[in-house]
Amino acid sequence: MTTAERPRLSIGDVSERTGLTRHTLRFYEQEGLFVEPVSRDSAGRRVFTEQEVGWLLVCARLRASGMPLPDIRRYADLVRQGPGTEHERLAILQEHRERVRAQVAELHEALEVIDDKVALYEKRLAEGTADELWRNGPECDNL
Amino acid sequence: MTTAERPRLSIGDVSERTGLTRHTLRFYEQEGLFVEPVSRDSAGRRVFTEQEVGWLLVCARLRASGMPLPDIRRYADLVRQGPGTEHERLAILQEHRERVRAQVAELHEALEVIDDKVALYEKRLAEGTADELWRNGPECDNL
DNA sequence: GGTTGACTTCGAGCCGACTCGAGCTCATAC
DNA sequence: GTATGAGCTCGAGTCGGCTCGAAGTCAACC
Numbered sequence A, B: 001m002t003t004a005e006r007p008r009l010s011i012g013d014v015s016e017r018t019g020l021t022r023h024t025l026r027f028y029e030q031e032g033l034f035v036e037p038v039s040r041d042s043a044g045r046r047v048f049t050e051q052e053v054g055w056l057l058v059c060a061r062l063r064a065s066g067m068p069l070p071d072i073r074r075y076a077d078l079v080r081q082g083p084g085t086e087h088e089r090l091a092i093l094q095e096h097r098e099r100v101r102a103q104v105a106e107l108h109e110a111l112e113v114i115d116d117k118v119a120l121y122e123k124r125l126a127e128g129t130a131d132e133l134w135r136n137g138p139e140c141d142n143l
Numbered sequence C: 001g002g003t004t005g006a007c008t009t010c011g012a013g014c015c016g017a018c019t020c021g022a023g024c025t026c027a028t029a030c
Numbered sequence D: 001g002t003a004t005g006a007g008c009t010c011g012a013g014t015c016g017g018c019t020c021g022a023a024g025t026c027a028a029c030c
Helices: A009-019 A022-030 A050-064 A069-079 A085-127 B011-018 B022-030 B049-064 B069-081 B086-127
Strands: none
Touching: A009 A022, A009 A050, A009 B086, A022 A050, A050 A069, A050 A085, A050 B011, A050 B086, A085 B049, A085 B086, B011 B022, B011 B049, B022 B049
16 A cells, blocks of 8 residues: 555556556546546646556457447446445456457467468469469369 | 350359348349349340359358449459459458458457456456446446 | 338438638737 | 637437338239
């Protein structure tokens, strides 16, 4: 529980550190992705903390893996509500994990198809027999 | 080179066999994803061949792995143009393969984050110490 | 010859997640 | 004191890939 420095980060700082644009950060606030309301300075500008940067980095990973904003919002809501909501938070994470795993599996299947085609083209091109790859050839399984 | 049966498949048949809706199949034709123009019967209805089903299954994999429609169209165009376009076809496939691999890597990174969180929640819930997971705990790295 | 069901075209609508821009307010640097 | 630059709000636009529905055609069965 370090009561250490609380560096006050501007939206620009956070943008740099998270890779999310300023626009996106405002949009995320509006969408309720933050656990606590984002605080403001005297001029009404957003002031972020290191904690929030950390959370945003997590959000970025969740987004990159396809978690919809409503799910992230829900998770953030639960964290805000505090103790007693851990089971549902866990459930959200587990469900998402399954979806991601399924997606990885799907991508691997696609990679198999792609790899086959690449191998075929490379072989034919190396042999100079690319023409045989043409439409009605015996081994021309789907171009 | 089997000159065998040419089963004339309706859009409904193809829909069933590819998992693509009729709407999507028409849309794909319109978008130029087919190598050859789709033929029609006397009443103007689309008639598909086994070859086309095969190609659509490939398309489905490419789409599932995120290849944009314009890229698929380009590939189909090249196949239609025939010999001499193999290098570019190969290039398209290789490029896409790299993107898919990158995506898989990204998903794995996300999975690491998710797995960590899941493990943490499971541990605390099992121990009944979930409360310690609360906000300002020492080990509470980003909720 | 009427009903059914599968097909046709066309254009519009939808979805999620940004992305952008106009017009404004501030604070700091010179 | 004014120019610069970063921030603000709000509403609208974009993008890709479907998705839907209305209105019509056609063949096959009873």
